[in-house]
Amino acid sequence: MDFAALAPTLQSRLAKLGINRAFDLVLHLPLRYEDETQLLPIADALMGTSVLVEGEVQTLDVMFRPKKQLVARVADASGMLVVRLINYYPNQAAQLAVGKRVRLYGEIRRGFWGDEMVHPKIKSVGDGAALSEALTPVYPTTAGMNQAAIAKLIGKALRECRLSDTLPAAMLADYGLPAFADSVQLLHAPTPDIPNVLLQHRTHPAWRRLKFDELLAQQLSLRMARAARREKNAPVIAADGRLAAQLVASLPFALTRAQNRVLLDIARDLKTPHPMQRLLQGDVGSGKTIVAAIAACHAIECGYQVALLAPTEILAEQHYRKLSSWLAPLGIKVVWLAGSLKAKDKRAAIEDAALGTAPLVVGTHAIFQQQVEFKNLGLVIVDEQHRFGVAQRLALRAKGSSPHQLMMSATPIPRTLAMSFYADLDVSVIDELPPGRTPIVTKLISDARRDEVIARIAAKVMEGRQVYWVCPLIEESEALQLQTAVDAHAQLSEELQGVAVGLLHGRMKPDEKAAVMAEFIANRIQVLVATTVIEVGVDVANASLMVIEHAERMGLAQLHQLRGRVGRGAHASLCVLLYSGPLGDTAKARLRVIFENTDGFVIAQEDLRIRGPGELAGVRQSGVPMLRFADLEADADLVEAAREAAEGLLANDLPATIAHLDRWLPGREALLRV
Structure with missing residues (x-):
């Protein structure tokens, strides 16, 4: 074709x-x-079920009440059926001309003029036409x-495309899979004896074959990307750990066992002559930033520069402040690069990066700009990596000679998701929280009890604590009827007399956002009303109460991230999820999960089930091919099988590997994870 x-x-x-x-x-x-x-007599056709009937058109009329419509009566030997078309074309009227024999497929229901089909599929036929x-x-x-x-x-x-198998017969036999040609032919035209449940739930062997092929192509492409990276040269960073030891000694806390284990993984990777591609995942508050700082020390000690990239200016600036407080006493210059900087400051930061006088550059997407050059970039750290697209990460990698990459995510990744979308990465997990963190109590409270919540805020402020109040929208939406941050700020300012109430949202100018955040950090603002711009990374130890409005509208991962903004100090912390009823089944299930669980992995597994892998893993932006047929939760066994098969195919049958990728992912090499 x-x-x-x-x-x-x-x-x-x-x-x-x-x-x-x-x-x-x-x-x-x-x-x-x-x-x-199957053709049924009109009199035997069940109500409310789609059926095929055949008859001769007895009458055809155009009705004008309540609106213009075409009404025909079709009869067979058993009975009469009304056919009603509210919107119709001349060719449909011709099909229903009196005396014509037609087959109708649709659902029969009770109507004003008798049993009727509304907008059925209509096909003109002759007597005895084959089914x-x-x-x-x-x-x-x-x-x-x-x-x-x-x-x-x-x-x-x-008919015309080559449907022969790309996979060896032995592999198909090992996994009990049918031939590819038989599978696609069956799925496009299944026989009526196949149970419908196997087709609709995609559990028929033909469906499993296509899911396996899709997962196998994904596994092959990611493994080949991993192998291709190992062919590239990266700086060998073999630090003796002197600088890192100085940093650890200066900290007011001890590292956890999990942090030390992860640091060993990173140090080992940095010593290899090919680019590290490691994903560091850890729940909210698990201490990923200090791990990144120690990794940066290894690179800086060996004379290399480090770039740390964050998706928002609020998060990037917070990283800058924290890293400066840790590293500046060690004689390490940390510079800040963001789009909101004044021209003079931006030029100075760019010059420091180009001359190498700044060993560590922290910033947002401004680091991608063409005029930003590094003298000797050895390590790139990307926070919340799934928020950056493939082109952006490629642009940053081009700033150095295949630098090592450490990607961090506070969204725990379920096992099947890690095996599928992150198969090309080395994954390290910080699976314990630092000691001294107080557990966060979560409460579900109806919006009708709003006054009680505001009274609780006043009490917290009297104790010297600070509060977040999070709203999902900035402006009024007639469709959702949600309380807005602007309105909430006005209401809380009025009801909390003598309390400084700040407002923070994504449409403010960067310098305005920075000023508000600085006031909150300094405790000159006691209550911060914000949109979900604070979801990631904001760290204020004195904030011990968070109120999330219309929690029923938010995803599980987002609620978990927001909740993690409190509980960062020694004070007992509370997260109040305000909801508006009545709640649907999905909203009830979501709120129940977040209420009953503080384990990010359990929450992420539920999020995967509810939202699907694309949103949770950020693969829509990352460039990793999305799955059309396979379901990571329902088809976990196929993910395992495809992972195993990919290893064998790459090792033993390169022609089959190439043929399979050409069938499923032609020309997609550039979209492999970088």
Whole structure:
């Protein structure tokens, strides 16, 4: 099939469906199926179930009340059925001309004029016309592309594309998988004897074959990316640990066993001549920043520069302040680079990076800018790495000669997600919190008890503590009817007389945000009303109460991140989740999970189940191919199998590896994780 020969308009419509080549049509599988293999007499057709009936059109009328519509009566030997089309085309009226014999597929229900089908599928037939032998597929489609058109294209692709297996027969036998050609042919046209539950739940062997192939392609691509990185040269950073030891000795706290274990992983990686690509994951408050600082000391001690990148100016500036407080006493100059800097300060920071007089540069995406150069970049640290796109991370890597990369995430990653989307990375986990952290008590409180919550805030402030009040929106939304940060700030300012109430949201200018945050850190603001801009990284030990409005609207990971902004000091901490009823089942389940659990891994597993892998892992931005067919929770056994199979295929059958990747991920090499 010559895909390039298709009309440009048609190609454009297909591209909206993710179809950019002929073989993509083969992999464009049905959403569901309609059973047009069995013809029922009109009188025997069940109400509320989609059925196929056949009859002769007895009457055809255009009705004008309550609105213009086409009404036909179709009869067979057993009874009569009304067909009603509220919006119709001339060709449909022609199909329903009196005396025509038609087949109707749809749901029968009680109507004003009797039993009726509203907008059924209509097909003109002759007496004794053959029935379909397979279920009728219903495909995902787009504007300007009807089911008949896309089914015709898919049929042509199935006839003309090469469907032979890319995988060795022995591998298929080992995992009990059917042939690829048999699988796709069956899924596009299953016979009616196949239980519908196997098709709809995607548990039929044909579905499992396609899921396995998809997961295998992902595993192969990520492993090949990992192997390609090992071919690159990176600086060998073999520090004796003198600088790191000075930093640790100056700290007012001891490192945990988990932090020390992770630091050994990082030190070992830095000594290798190929780029480290390590993901450091740890729950909120587990102490990832000090680990990053010690890793930076190793690089700086050996004469290399370090760049630390954060997704927001608030988080980047906080890293700058904390790292400066730790490293400046050791004689290490830390510079701050962000878009909000004055031109003079920005030029100075860029000059320090270029001359190497700043061993550590902390900043936001401003570090990506072309004019920013490093004299000797050896280590890149990316905080909340899933918030950066592949192009940004490539741009930063280009600043040095394949520097080592340490990526940090406070979103714990479920095992199946790590095996799938992070298969090309080395993963280290900080799985314990520093001693002395007080547990955070979580309470679910109805918005109707708002006055009680405000009274609790007043009491906390009297004790000398500080409070966050988090709102999900900045401005009024008629659709959601949510309380806004601006309104909440006004209300709390009025009700908490004598208390300094600050306001922080994403639409403020960077210098305004920095000023408000500085006031809060200095305890000159006691209550900070903010949007979820404070979700990541803000660290104020004196803040011991957080109120989250409309918690039912937020995802689990976001709620867990926000909750982690308190409980960072020695004071007992409380997180109040304010909700507005009535709650739906999903909202109830989400709030129950966050109320009952403080373990980030349990919460992340539930988040994976509710939201899916794309959002949780940030893979929509990262460039890692998304999964269309496999479900990481339901198909965990296939993830394991694909992981095992990828290792064997790469080691023993390179031609099959290349053929499989060409089928599933053609031209996607640039999208591999960097």
